[in-house]
Amino acid sequence: MQKHLPALLRPTVLALSLLFGAAHAAEPLLIHNARGLTLDEKGRVQRFDSIAIDGNGRVVATGKLAALEAKAVDARRVDAKGQVLMPGLIDAHGHVLDLGFSRLSLSLRETADLNAALAAIKAHAAKWPDSAWLLGGGWNQANWKLGRFPTAAELDSAESQRPVWLERVDGHAGWANSRALQIAGITRDTPDPQGGKIERDERGEPTGVLVDGAMGLVGRHIPEPSKAQARAALEVAQKELLSLGLTSVQDAGISNEADQLMREFAAEGKLKVRIDGMARGSDNALIERLRREGPLAPSGDGMYSLRMVKLFADGALGSRGAALLAPYSDAPQTQGLLFNKNDELLARMRAAAKAGFQVNVHAIGDAANRQVLVGFETLQREMGAKSTALRHRIEHAQVIALADIPRLAKAQVIASVQPVHATSDMNMAEDRVGAQRIQGAYAWQRLLKAGARLACGSDFPVEEPTPWAGLYAAVTRQDAEGKPPGGWYGQQALNSLQALDCFTRAAAYATRREGEIGTLTPGARADFIIVDHDPLGASPAALLKTKVLQTWVGGKLVFEAPR
Secondary structure, three states, rough: OOOOOOOOOOOOOOOHHHHHHHHHOOOOOEEEEEEEEEEOOOEEEEOEEEEEEOOOOOEEEOHHHHHHHHHHOOEEEEEEOOOOEEEOOEEEEEHHHHHHHOOOEOOOOOOOOOOHHHHHHHHHHHHHOOOOEEEEEEEOOOOOOOOOOOOOHHHHHHOOOEEEEEOOOOOEEEEOOOOHHHHHHHOOOOOOOOOOOOEEEEEEEOOEEEEEHHHHHHOOOOOOHHHHHHHHHHHHHHHHHOOOOOEEEEEEEEOHHHHHHHHHHHHHOOOOOOEEEEEOOOOOOHHHHHHOOEEOOOOOOOOEEEEEEEEEEEEEOOOOOOOOOOOOOOOOOOOOOOOHHHHHHHHHHHHHHHOOEEEEEEEOHHHHHHHHHHHHHHHHHHHHHHHHHHOOEEEEEOOOOOHHHHHHHOOEEEEEHHHHHHHHHHHOOOHHHHHHHHHHHHOHHHHHOOOOEEEOOOOOOOOOOOHHHHHHHHHOOOOOOOOOOOOOOHOOOOOOHHHHHOOOOHHHHHHHOOEOOOOOOOEOOOOOOOOOOOOOOOOOOHHHHOOOEEEEEOEEEEEEOOO
């Protein structure tokens, strides 16, 4: 997902405070009377009733209270009151600032049909009469059962005087009214930009929906939010993430401005959720700076790092922007869009890897996944162990040709998947790709059995950020009502241990932080949550309703549920 982010004032002296992280000091703790669980370094379940934490916010040991008392003589005791204590969950693919901005703007996610959406837009316009632009997103024409994209004319019925721009739920298409099209200068004579598409009617006139690379035609005209708005968005986002039990997020699209904001928050001690950033490959200013500076490793209190680069191979399945090897089953006139030629994408991948960055490439369709795999295989041949040590990733890895699945393991490429995408997409995915290609789609067990590694996330705010919905989708492949029976292609579901691993230990491995986060083993950072359900023992229905009682990051309490 992409977002038009604010231009921020450049912070001045940040390096020392960021490096040493003095603002995040903890105190020695001995937490007891817990139903504790963690996975160890080999993925085995370890149970305990107490955990000792040192003054640097790291785990000393776990076990029985009597055995730990001698190791924590001066520690403050905390009674967990018999609740479940487990590692904080990690989202391997989210968009932190986008989440914050989405909470501060119009959301159409819950609208049942087009009429309900137009009513919501009209109400939002009335609520904000002084806004120069009306912004929001979350719409999904598949949920509205339209059988087509909405139009500018329909949007004009809700607001015609001011420009309106609403991103699709997946962030790979935008819906503009006529005023926004006019400001952007989009007419029947405007060519489709590289990697993008202007939806048109039978007369060739723009209909109001712009896909992928065409979104920038409108996006470049949208006023940038202020620095204060960006800070507010980050505050709102991290508060919500911590309340859901997420102690770490891998942010899939850090811009130059967002990087400055994250560093500023980290230096001020205001960053409470760990963020491992993926530099947005399309942000030329950021990429040029990082080529000079190199990767930023998680130093000091480890709250922020920037040592990954995010690139795009194609768009999304819902908007038919995902690049397929053969035409769409429900739209045989198109195969989607590859954003780059093979040599162009490889050149960008190579430049990032040679600069020491982990390369993470968005790929949805089987053509895009193959293009990316070829690129990683080339890097493996050219750079050998230096490339594989970076642990490159395919973000989403959604539709993969069956013959290509073993190639991920051979190239040591991580599949960064979002379990909730399977349950969100099951209403249209097979229509898009047909009965044969669906066998390689959202195929988590096939990937694991072929020897590939998985890391799990949500892609929030495309999906809701709660990791409990992700765990539920991973083990059931069903919607919240338990449909379909047995799960959608249920044989590809993860078991509860695999799912927990995917949102903890494996997600930490995917950002090269295993042993530091994702487990509660000695020496690891004390990032943990206290919840009311054991994810390894709860029924799927109970798992979905898990309540987070407390969230601790680096041995400090950062969230407590109201009593």
